[in-house]
Amino acid sequence: MRVAALIVAAGRGRRALQSAGTAAPSDSGADETPKQYRQIGGAPMLSHAIKAFSAHEAVTDVLVVIHEGDQERYDGIAAGLEGALDKLRPAVVGGSHRQDSVRSGLEALAADAPDQVLIHDAARPFVDAALIQRVVESLKTTMGALPCLPVTDTLKRSKNGIVTETVDRAGLWRAQTPQGFRFQDILDAHRAAVGLSMNFTDDASIAEWYGLPVAQVEGSEANQKVTTNEDFVLAEARLTGTTRLDGLRVGSGYDVHAFGDGDAVVLGGVSIPHDKALSGHSDADVVLHALTDALLGAIGDGDIGMHFPPSDAQWAGADSAVFITEALRRVTERGGRVINADVTILCEAPKIGPHRDAMRSRIAELLGVTLDRIGVKATTQEGLGAIGRGEGIAAMATVTISLM
Known part of the structure; x- marks a missing residue:
């Protein structure tokens, strides 16, 4: 046979x-x-x-x-x-x-x-x-x-x-x-x-x-x-019998914007009604800006200001999703994929809880991952500093990618 x-x-x-x-x-x-x-x-x-x-x-x-x-x-x-x-x-x-x-x-x-x-x-x-x-x-x-x-x-x-x-x-x-x-x-x-x-x-x-x-x-x-x-x-x-840690990269990002006139803030790609808006050259989405820097940092490819300078008129009022998309493209070019992302929003107002899942869904969509791989948290500054005085909003982000 x-x-x-x-x-x-x-x-x-x-x-x-x-x-x-x-x-x-x-x-x-x-x-x-x-x-x-x-x-x-x-x-x-x-x-x-x-x-x-x-x-x-x-x-x-x-x-x-x-x-x-x-x-x-x-x-x-x-x-x-x-x-x-x-x-x-x-x-x-x-x-x-x-x-x-x-x-x-x-x-x-x-x-x-x-x-x-x-x-x-x-x-x-x-x-x-x-x-x-x-x-x-x-x-x-x-x-x-x-x-x-x-x-x-x-x-x-x-x-x-x-x-x-x-x-x-x-x-x-x-x-x-x-x-x-x-x-x-x-x-x-x-x-x-x-x-x-x-x-x-x-x-x-x-x-x-x-x-x-x-x-x-x-x-x-x-x-x-x-x-x-x-x-x-x-x-x-x-x-x-070991984990290929050399194939894993971690990047972090931070962004902050002051409040200005307006009736809504954009956080994590979601418009949230508020008595003020965040001031910035684009839509001032601190969450997506921090995530963009985290993606770029994970592959050692500069920062958001280098790739999307505020001096460039084409980014005036831009949806920050375009920044995430470009950063993700750069990750993909290097054979990488996103494993998970975690964001902490620092603000006194507005309340983040009611909008948390909408932000997670939008971020998951932009990064091409499932919802369980996205974390969004919020904390106040207990009245301390500029954020604590309600002068603006900041965000910190961490992203893990697999780069083979």
Whole structure:
């Protein structure tokens, strides 16, 4: 019985280079190494999957599907894989979509076809021998085998940012790889699916469409997919037993503005009715100004005054969201993403409590993170100093970013 492992490593992994909601840079100085070639535990992520399948006694062949521009990167990995070379076939070039890449790999294997094939994503470096064995064992009695884990979180459906219903999670499972099949069956299914407009997100979905029964086998919580920069930090910690503190940066910011004439203040992107307004060249939002400085400080890129000087007329009355957006772009260019932000507002009035959640929501939206990663607090100065006398408002901000 010959069992081939087909490892798909032809993607670009763009999400690992960006923060949520932002585009990955194409001409920046950020490290744009595709994620499968980035280091985890002192070795490229792809190498971990190759070693796992090569070391398994049931696996007779290992074939990796790569991007057309990655041959040199791949050759560097393969040359250092002692003990894996006997099973490792020459890599083949994939296509523009995962489905095309898998089919390219299957066609390459067809010249000397195995009995079974295990199709695995290179972004899952923690596949272990026990999981591989469960899939192989299942294929003795089934045409397809899919490792799954139960969905344990409550599921919601939303529209335009508003939750519309709770989805029943009974019978729902999270699919993993490797997904195993009898070789000729899955090759025939992929060939039949060429040219269809259907969105096949994995090989089990192609098998289902083709009419191949796919059995469920027990997955592994350890077999997590590495997608974002934060995933890389966690993966590094798991493999080395330490936290990659060198990939974490902390920045702080402070801003203060005096009161002037007006009927509202803008704090954290939220307009709050008040008998005065804050005086400044832009909208004088001390919260977003402090956050901007914190973002810039985390990457050592100057301050808000350097990038948005008050002497420049274009910033007169500007919405401070533009400052946050530009600072976040600079973070993203360096391969960073925001982990969390915390703000303290110093003022006697207005009351911050009623507007706290609105500010948190707006800041979370601007930074591309979930609400639970944003803190907004307020305190008075107990009548001390200019803030205590009600002459203005100040804000302090701290931001943590992952910079890989």
